[in-house]
Amino acid sequence: MAGGGDWRRTGTNRTTQSKVLRLRRTIGPSGPSRRSLRGLDWFVFFLADTQMGFGPLVAVYLTAQKWTQGDIGLVLTAGGLIALAGQMPGGALVDAARSERVLAACAVLAIGASAFLIGAWPVFTVVLAAKLLHSAASCILGPAIAALSLGLVGHSAIAERLGRNARFASIGAGLAAAGMGTAGYLISNQAVFFITAALCMPTLLALWMIGAGQIDPEQAHGGKARPHPGGPTSTLRMLVQNRPLMVFASCLALFHLANAAMLPLTAGMVTMRSGEWAAALVGACILVPQVVVAALAPWVGRQATIRGRRPILLLGFAALPVRGILLAFVNDPDMLVAVQILDGISAAALAVLVPLVIADVTRGTGHFNLAQGIIGTAVGTGASISTTLAGYAADQFGIAAAFVMLAGLAAAGFFAVLAYMPETAGFPEDSNDSRRGALFLKVSRARRR
Incomplete structure (x- = not known):
């Protein structure tokens, strides 16, 4: 009873205990919540969907828009060079970020904007800028997914988490390839890029499901x-x-x-x-x-x-x-x-x-x-x-x-x-x-x- 009376008389201890209880309710007794883990699953899945729109379908679409093969090759090469040169800066930016979720959300928005620009204005300067934006954003998202995973589950469980990431990415890419190919055939090649832009919304929703307080920033880096x-x-x-x-x-x-x-x-x-x-x-x-x-x-x-x-x-x-x-x-x-x-x-x-x-x-x-x-x-x-x-x-x-x-x-x-x-x-x-x-x-x- 004495201990209980001390607790009631100590406002600081009461505040501390309530914070601990709230933290336990947030992350659970043994790690991140099921909601956060499912959010990461679906984030990886939908991100693979959005990235599929920038595969071979870009060349198909631009060819249908009467582009020369030289111009198509120039745009794709420029995007490839940015993707190569941006690998280390992208990783360094994720290491420096205070919030991997916010950085990943910005990169997803950049991918959505680039897809919309390619679909809406298939002119050389716009498509080139959009492809460069997409390549730069992709350099951030690869490290960001791994950082989110490591920050959520830690080194002890990262191997199985990465296996789960790979499964959802593969399923997402396969379904997106089939779905976008069908959309290109039944609707138009241009529709693929508007669908890609729209898929950024469920991608961001899945990212929001990952609890910010459950990602250990030190561990993520x-x-x-x-x-x-x-x-x-x-x-x-x-x-x-x-x-x-x-x-x-x-x-x-x-x-x-x-x-x-x-x-x-x-x-x-x-x-x-x-x-x-x-x-x-x-x-x-x-x-x-x-x-x-x-x-x-x-x-x-x-x-x-x-x-x-x-x-x-x-x-x-x-x-x-x-x-x-x-x-x-x-x-x-x-x-x-x-x-x-x-x-x-x-x-x-x-x-x-x-x-x-x-x-x-x-x-x-x-x-x-x-x-x-x-x-x-x-x-x-x-x-x-x-x-x-x-x-x-x-x-x-x-x-x-x-x-x-x-x-x-x-x-x-x-x-x-x-x-x-x-x-x-x-x-x-x-x-x-x-x-x-x-x-x-x-x-x-x-x-x-």
Whole structure:
């Protein structure tokens, strides 16, 4: 009774307890609320829908508007260059943001505006500005989704959360591709962009469902960094000195140098061999990996927690050279579609493990999202070279030789992971200074034991 009387007499304690109770009602006893987690699910889903409108349908729409192929190529190239150059600034902006939700909402609005502009005014200057706006916004949204996920569930549950993100993104992209293709056929190609703009509304609603107070801002940035002298240059230098991060970036550059050109080459080969069924078969080649990712991604997240990151990463990298060799020697168009299952395996593994490994090796640095930008730059560089390199090889030596070359590059990426990439699960939250060179030493000692 004495304790109860003290409590009634102490206004400060009463206020403190009420705040604690309100916080518990908000986040629940064991983590974020179901509402916030569902909000993140649907945010990822609808965002994949909106991004689908900026895929190949842009070229189809502009061609129908009597654009020259040179102008279409210029707009797409400019957008690609901005997407590549904006990876690191986009990640740094997410790290610097006080609210990832507000920043993500601004990026979604920018995507909606760019879609509306393309649909309403298909003139060169407007479309170019809209494409640049879309590319810049996309550079923010990739890191923002990972930051929201990490800030909500923390490092202990991030693997399964990323698997869930990949599932919803894949389902959203697949349904959007079918729906927008149907809208373009039944209504008009222009309608696709107005639909894309309209889809930003449920995207923002889903983002609003994520409770702002449930996102740990320090956790979302990869922990609190130890103060160090210098500006952005010294921060970037610190990350470049993170050896596992740089090894991972190099391996991913090799992977996408081999991977990016495989689907375009496959589409060309199917078109030459299948005649009137080519469009349906190419569509199947795109859809099959999406289905595999939706099915496998949650399993990948669970296994990455149970078995570690390295075995699943090796599986994803191993599927690519096998796919390249099969594409080089399989002639039946239906079998070419079946080979795309391997693309889904690689995509499921990397969709989960890329942000997961980055979170592991940057834990405690406070620059998780800038590190995502570094990885994104490496991926974009490899992918942009891939199509040119494979196209030259196909012209000079034939499509089969081009696939064998890409399989060789993929094998090089696999062996790079096997030889140099450590297991990143369970890395301690060290300071920036100790993380720079010690990780490989820790791994080598662990292997010797």
